[in-house]
Amino acid sequence: MINPLLLGTIFVPLLCAAFGLLIGRFRTLQHLLIFGGGVVAWVCSVLLLIANFESGVQIYRVGGWEPPFGIVLVADKLSSVFAVMATTVVAAGLLYALGCKDKCVTYPAFMPLFLCMGVGLNGALYTGDIFTLFVFIELMVISSVFLVAISDNRLGLEAAIKYLFISAMGTLFLLIAIGSIYATFGTLTIADIAQKLATGERPLLAEAAAVMLMCAFLLKSAVFPFHFWQPDFHTTAPTPVHSVLSSVVVKVGIYGLIRMITVMFTQEAATIENILVILGVIGIFFGSLGALRTYDAKRMLAYSTFGQIGFILVAIGWGTPAALVGALVYAVNHSFIKSALLMLTGVVSSRTYGKTATKREIGGVGKGMVLTSILYLLGGMALAGIPPLNGFISKVALVQGGIDAQGWLALGLAVAAGLITLQYMIGTWSLLFQQAPDEGVKAKPTGDAQYAPALLIGLCVLFGIYAAPLVEVVTRTVTDLGDPSLYIRAVLGG
C-alpha cells in the first residue's frame, strides 16, 4: 500500500523546523508552530499504525522511483510501534519545553533543533534503506549534540565533544557496513538485502557487515562495551532533551537489532542472540548498581536506562516469539516511564537555584510539591514493576518470555536485579520529597510546568490497568516478524 502519510511524519516536521528558524524572533509563535509539527508527526504515526492493521505494510516511494533503485519509506508493524512510542515521547518533550524555564529554551534554535532530533528518530525508524538510515541517525546525533552543548549545565560542552568523537566511531561502523553490503550485494534497500541474504550464500564481506552493523547499533543504544558516554551526555542535557534521549533515542539501536535478526541476518540470529543475552545481563547489573551509587538524581535515571536496555536485550536474546513480545512491551513501557520520571526530576531541579540535580542540592526541594511527589512515586513503582502499573505488565511479559525460552539463569538474574530498581527509586523519592532540605538549601517558588509528565504517567497507569490493546498490538507485530517475506514482498512487490 502506497501511503503518503509517511511524509507527514518526516517532511512536515522538517518544514516546521525550517520555518521555525525563520520566525525565531517571535518566540511564542515559533514554539507553537514546532509543537504543532510534533503533534502532526504523532497523529500521522498513529494513523500509520492503524492502517497497518487494516491493510498491511505501508510504503512510500520517495520521488516515485521503484525500489530497489529508489529510496523507499516503509512502515511495517515493528517500525510503526516504535514510531508511535517515539513521537508520543517527542511530543511530550516539546510540551514540556513550552513550559520550561531553562535559559536555553529561549534560544531561537532550541525548538527547531529539538524537532529535527525527532525527525531523525522517525526517519531512522521508517526508512527502508540503510544509507538513509545513516543520514537520519546523523541528523539525530548532530541535533542532539547541539542541544546538549547549549544546555544550561555548563558541563554540556564537554559532554558534547566527548559524544561527537564517540558517535564518529558509530558512524564509521555504519559506513563500513554500508560499503561492505554494497560491495557484496550491490544494493542498499533492506528488503533487497534480506532477499539476497535469504538464499543462504555468504560472500566474503556479508558477515563483516553484520558485525559492523551490530557494533553501530550497540553504540547507539549505549550497551556494555560502548556505554561509557551515556551518563555524561544524557545528564548534562536540558531536561526536555534528556527525557527524549534517555527514553526513545536509545531505542533506535534496539529497533535496528530487531530488524537485523528478524529480517536481514536470520541465519546468524542465534549467534547474535547469544551475544545479546550476555551483554544484556552485564548491562542490567552495571546499570542498576551504578544507579544505586550515584550522586545525582538525573544521572541515576541515566544509569537506570542501561539496566532497562539490558532487560530488553536479554529478552531479544532469548529469541522466541513470546520473549520478543516481552522485549517490545518492555521497550514501549520503559520509554513512557523513563521520560516521565526525568521530566519530574527536571520539575524539581528547576526549583533549585543552581538548576542541578545533585543529591546534595536537590534533597528536600520537592517537599510540599504534592502532585509531583505522587506522580514520581507512581513512576518509580512502574519502573520497579509493581502492579497495577504498566511496568508490572512489562515484567510479566518478560518473565513469560524467559520461561518460554527456558533461559533460567538470565531470568533469575533479571528478576533479582529488578529488586535493586525498587531500592534506588524509593530512596530517591524519599530524598526528593520527604526529607527535610539541607541547611542553606532554598527552593524557588515556581518551577517548570508539569502537564507533560502528568500525561505520560497517565499513559503508564492506563497501560497498567488496561494493557490488553498494547499486548495485542505487540503480539500481532511479533507474529508478522516471524515471516520476513511479508516485509520483502510489500517493499519489492510481487
Place this chain on the structure above:
Amino acid sequence: MNILFAIATGIMFGLGVYQLLRRDLIKASFGFYILFTAINLFLLAAGAFEGTVPAYVDAQNEVISGGTPSDPLVQALILTAIVISFGTYALLLSFIVLASRRFKTVDSDEIDDLIG
C-alpha cells in the same frame, strides 16, 4: 587499481586512528577527518565497476561519451557522507574553540570537569 585503493584506505585508517587517540583535541579532530576520508575511499572502492567516463545518459538511455561509465551510486553516497562529515567536523571544531576559551587548554586530560 584495487590494490592501490586497499593500501591507501589502510594507511589512512591507521593514520586516522592514531591521530584520533592523541591527547590534543585539535589533533584528534584531524584524525576524525582523516578517518572519514578513509571511509570515503572505501565507499568508492565498493563501487560496482570502474569507469572511464561520467555516468551521463541522453534521452534514449545511451551513454553520451562512449566507454564504460563509472558507478554513480557510490559517488552519490560519498557526496552525502562528505557533506555530513564536513558539518560534523565544523561543529566539533567550534566546540573545541569554545572549550579552549573556557579551559585555556586543548589537552583532553585537563578538560575533566565531568567525573563520576
